[in-house]
Amino acid sequence: MSEVEVLKPLKTWSHLAKRRRKPSEYEVVSTNLLYNTRDANAPYDLDPDLAMNRWYKQYRNSSPLQHDDWNAFRDPDELVYRTYNMLQDGQETYVFGLFNQFNEREHDKGLEPRWVGTLARIYTPGRYLFHALQMASAYLQQMSPASTITNCAAFQAADSMRWLSHTAYRTKELSLTFTSKGLGEDERKYWEDDAAWQGFRVLMEQVLTTWDWGEAFVALNLVAKPAIEEAVLRKLGEAGRHNGDTLLGMLTDSQLLDAARHRRWATALVKMTLEKSGNAEAIKQWIAKWEPLADQAIDAFCAAMPEVPNAAADAKSATRDFRRSLML
Amino acid sequence: MALLGRLDWYNLARTTNWTPGSVTEDELFPPDMSGSMGIPLSKWESYDEPYKQTYPEYVKVQREKDAGAYSVKAALERSEIYEKADPGWQSVLKLHYGAFPRAEYSASTAEARMARFGKAPGMRNMATMGMLDEMRHAQLQLYFPHELCPKDRQFDWAHKSYDTNHWAVVAARHLFDDMMVTRGASEVALGLTFAFETGFTNMQFLGLAADAAEVGDWSFSNMISSIQTDESRHAQIGGPLVAILLENGRKEEAQRIVDMMIWRAWKLFSAVTGAAMDYFTPVADRKMSFKEFMLEWIVSQFERALMDLGLDKPWYWDQLVADLDHASHAMQMGFWFWRPIMWWNTPAGVTAEDRAWLEEKYPGWSESFGTVWDVITDNLLEGKKELTYPETLPMLCNMCQLPIASVPGPAWKVRDFPLEYKGRSYHFCSEGCQWCFEQEPERYAGHLSLIDRFLAGHIQPPNLEGALNYMSLAPGEIGDDAHNYAWVEKVRAARQKAAA
Numbered sequence: 001m002s003e004v005e006v007l008k009p010l011k012t013w014s015h016l017a018k019r020r021r022k023p024s025e026y027e028v029v030s031t032n033l034l035y036n037t038r039d040a041n042a043p044y045d046l047d048p049d050l051a052m053n054r055w056y057k058q059y060r061n062s063s064p065l066q067h068d069d070w071n072a073f074r075d076p077d078e079l080v081y082r083t084y085n086m087l088q089d090g091q092e093t094y095v096f097g098l099f100n101q102f103n104e105r106e107h108d109k110g111l112e113p114r115w116v117g118t119l120a121r122i123y124t125p126g127r128y129l130f131h132a133l134q135m136a137s138a139y140l141q142q143m144s145p146a147s148t149i150t151n152c153a154a155f156q157a158a159d160s161m162r163w164l165s166h167t168a169y170r171t172k173e174l175s176l177t178f179t180s181k182g183l184g185e186d187e188r189k190y191w192e193d194d195a196a197w198q199g200f201r202v203l204m205e206q207v208l209t210t211w212d213w214g215e216a217f218v219a220l221n222l223v224a225k226p227a228i229e230e231a232v233l234r235k236l237g238e239a240g241r242h243n244g245d246t247l248l249g250m251l252t253d254s255q256l257l258d259a260a261r262h263r264r265w266a267t268a269l270v271k272m273t274l275e276k277s278g279n280a281e282a283i284k285q286w287i288a289k290w291e292p293l294a295d296q297a298i299d300a301f302c303a304a305m306p307e308v309p310n311a312a313a314d315a316k317s318a319t320r321d322f323r324r325s326l327m328l
Numbered sequence: 329m330a331l332l333g334r335l336d337w338y339n340l341a342r343t344t345n346w347t348p349g350s351v352t353e354d355e356l357f358p359p360d361m362s363g364s365m366g367i368p369l370s371k372w373e374s375y376d377e378p379y380k381q382t383y384p385e386y387v388k389v390q391r392e393k394d395a396g397a398y399s400v401k402a403a404l405e406r407s408e409i410y411e412k413a414d415p416g417w418q419s420v421l422k423l424h425y426g427a428f429p430r431a432e433y434s435a436s437t438a439e440a441r442m443a444r445f446g447k448a449p450g451m452r453n454m455a456t457m458g459m460l461d462e463m464r465h466a467q468l469q470l471y472f473p474h475e476l477c478p479k480d481r482q483f484d485w486a487h488k489s490y491d492t493n494h495w496a497v498v499a500a501r502h503l504f505d506d507m508m509v510t511r512g513a514s515e516v517a518l519g520l521t522f523a524f525e526t527g528f529t530n531m532q533f534l535g536l537a538a539d540a541a542e543v544g545d546w547s548f549s550n551m552i553s554s555i556q557t558d559e560s561r562h563a564q565i566g567g568p569l570v571a572i573l574l575e576n577g578r579k580e581e582a583q584r585i586v587d588m589m590i591w592r593a594w595k596l597f598s599a600v601t602g603a604a605m606d607y608f609t610p611v612a613d614r615k616m617s618f619k620e621f622m623l624e625w626i627v628s629q630f631e632r633a634l635m636d637l638g639l640d641k642p643w644y645w646d647q648l649v650a651d652l653d654h655a656s657h658a659m660q661m662g663f664w665f666w667r668p669i670m671w672w673n674t675p676a677g678v679t680a681e682d683r684a685w686l687e688e689k690y691p692g693w694s695e696s697f698g699t700v701w702d703v704i705t706d707n708l709l710e711g712k713k714e715l716t717y718p719e720t721l722p723m724l725c726n727m728c729q730l731p732i733a734s735v736p737g738p739a740w741k742v743r744d745f746p747l748e749y750k751g752r753s754y755h756f757c758s759e760g761c762q763w764c765f766e767q768e769p770e771r772y773a774g775h776l777s778l779i780d781r782f783l784a785g786h787i788q789p790p791n792l793e794g795a796l797n798y799m800s801l802a803p804g805e806i807g808d809d810a811h812n813y814a815w816v817e818k819v820r821a822a823r824q825k826a827a828a
């Protein structure tokens with residue numbers, strides 16, 4: 001028998017050791033962590049035909065979106081858990097600082113009752129929408145084919161909960177000054193029945209029941225989220241500024257920082273998938289399928305903000321700009 | 329007051345269930361994925377998590393916790409704790425890191441399952457934080473051992489283990505996959521957060537932290553106890569769920585999942601934690617025996633938690649308590665005997681001081697396990713090391729995937745629990761493991777244990793070399809006696825002294 005090679009200690013994990021470069025903290029703690037991709041026949045180490053194994057084989061492994069090495073994906077922000085908390089603790093300190101200052105200046109007392117009625121209708125029910133984003137992002141977390149992707153999805157779910165938390169906070173605070181607007185009471189009714197919300201509600205119900213992971217990613221990150229961010233964050237924030245609600249505008253600005261980060265990882269992922277033929281077509285087909293629903297949602301929502309000129313057209317065009325930047 | 333208190337708006341942040349319009353409730357929450365057990369959406373809204381934390385509190389508290397864990401590590405960087413530690417303790421670290429970080433990452437997906445498919449809004453928010461927690465646990469427990477890679481190739485297993493077919497990893501995946509990621513949200517909450525995290529993570533993350541503090545491994549001790557503070561928050565996802573299930577007449581279903589997962593967790597921990605506490609940790613640093621930890625955290629505290637929620641003691645409880653006397657010893661015997669197929673170096677843990685401690689903590693040890701160690705020791709003293717290696721593979725249980733073990737000594741008996749199911753023979757180590765299989769045979773029937781694979785010819789050549797290769801173990805990382813048999817010389821010296 002030939003001489004047996006004795007493995008030597010390495011400077012890093014064996015899967016990272018082949019390259020010359022010293023791996024970053026991000027790579028050391030984020031790469032190649034999923035093990036449900038190791039055996040295509042049995043994602044989980046039980047009966048290969050188990051219902052959940054069939055779910056992963058059908059909705060992830062057999063997705064039209066394919067790549068030979070999903071683990072090559074890198075989050076352009078290279079966030080790890082500890083830096084995520086540093087980043088968002090800073091953001092939350094800022095936002096709660098705003099809440100504090102505006103409260104001390106009795107900001108809410110200066111708002112027009114008519115505008116508060118608008119907030120009760122098209123701002124405070126938004127917590128349902130943000131929660132739907134939280135749920136849909138959690139689905140991507142469990143279905144994505146590489147840990148560097150699941151991490152982005154997990155942070156995105158948490159950021160969505162962040163937006164929902166801001167809305168819950170402001171709902172309560174506004175209800176202390178305006179007791180007759182149904183604040184904190186009527187949001188579910190608006191979300192389920194009011195014309196302004198029905199487009200987004202249907203859109204998110206459809207996204208939430210899209211099981212193919214590739215389509216779920218495209219529907220959520222390339223279509224639904226951009227539509228929501230442009231209409232429900234950016235345009236509503238502008239409407240706030242037009243109505244003396246400076247706080248709302250500053251709040252949505254902070255949330256839009258998260259949204260921009262989500263678009264950075266989505267863009268990087270799309271770019272990586274374009275390395276393989278067939279993916280561009282799949283993504284384009286999905287966009288074509290989902291865009292009309294998102295456009296309808298934007299139209300319905302923006303119709304409730306007549307004071308913002310061209311709100312729907314601007315929002316739709318901004319979503320197109322983002323998708324055009326993907327160079328599909 | 330300029331800022332609202334957290335409880336002023338907390339309820340609104342978890343009032344997020346709506347009646348879907350364009351899809352049905354069962355489409356939005358597929359029963360298999362949510363584990364809704366036929367309970368409609370509205371009934372889940374009374375779910376009330378006892379540990380209430382908001383998003384801004386979460387990112388602040390977690391940032392501070394991480395600052396603590398990483399700064400203790402940085403401060404101790406040059407103190408060479410690892411180099412100075414007993415090889416037995418070094419093996420505890422290798423075993424721990426190979427067993428947990430990647431499973432923690434998978435737990436993140438289990439939390440995501442609840443965050444998406446749980447029908448209770450409070451559960452979805454708690455689980456969103458739990459999903460981040462588990463990412464933390466994976467990342468911390470990769471970051472810490474990564475710096476040990478240049479010192480010892482075995483630390484590569486902190487990352488690599490779950491990509492392999494190593495026997496212990498197959499056992500760990502089989503349990504964790506069953507408990508965490510192949511069931512609906514309710515079953516995950518029952519099995520992972522309630523059965524496992526309320527009880528067993530204490531064993532590993534507080535029990536071992538206590539031992540680590542005795543050893544002087546402060547950075548490890550501090551890090552894993554910090555992890556446990558997250559566990560004790562998100563472990564509370566399960567409790568309020570049990571309340572909802574009981575209110576809606578689903579006690580039997582809840583009890584069944586809890587019973588299965590406690591049994592399964594017990595089996596794995598008797599291997600991973602039992603041997604580490606009773607043998608690997610240097611005898612002077614053992615805070616308590618595995619049995620004592622189990623009696624405190626599982627048999628008394630967790631039993632109370634079960635009762636408080638209105639559940640019953642599992643049917644096998646007396647059996648489990650009886651097994652506490654020998655489970656860790658049987659596993660240790662296997663770890664040492666089959667030492668080449670470990671990614672750590674198993675310490676024998678049977679010097680005179682060890683034996684005295686074992687006999688004190690486990691009366692009767694000398695008459696049973698001690699006699700086997702006598703034979704091993706004699707063989708080593710006589711220079712017949714080859715006799716201390718195995719010639720055969722152990723029979724593995726088709727549920728826990730661990731060796732079917734027995735208690736040696738006067739009452740030596742190997743008890744195998746065989747079962748025929750749809751034309752295939754299965755073997756179990758215990759009534760508990762067989763019972764788990766029989767609850768939902770289709771979940772497990774198509775799985776092959778490593779012995780099944782060996783017999784089916786998947787492992788080639790069919791010998792130790794083939795097995796090592798199949799398990800991705802190569803020279804340079806395969807295990808041997810942790811103290812390089814130095815303990816044998818101690819025994820020799822002691823015997824010579826006694827004879828003189």
Ligand SMILES: [Fe+2]
Pocket residue numbers: 432435461462465559
């Ligand atoms: Fe954990």
Ligand SMILES: [Fe+2]
Pocket residue numbers: 435462525559562
């Ligand atoms: Fe956990």
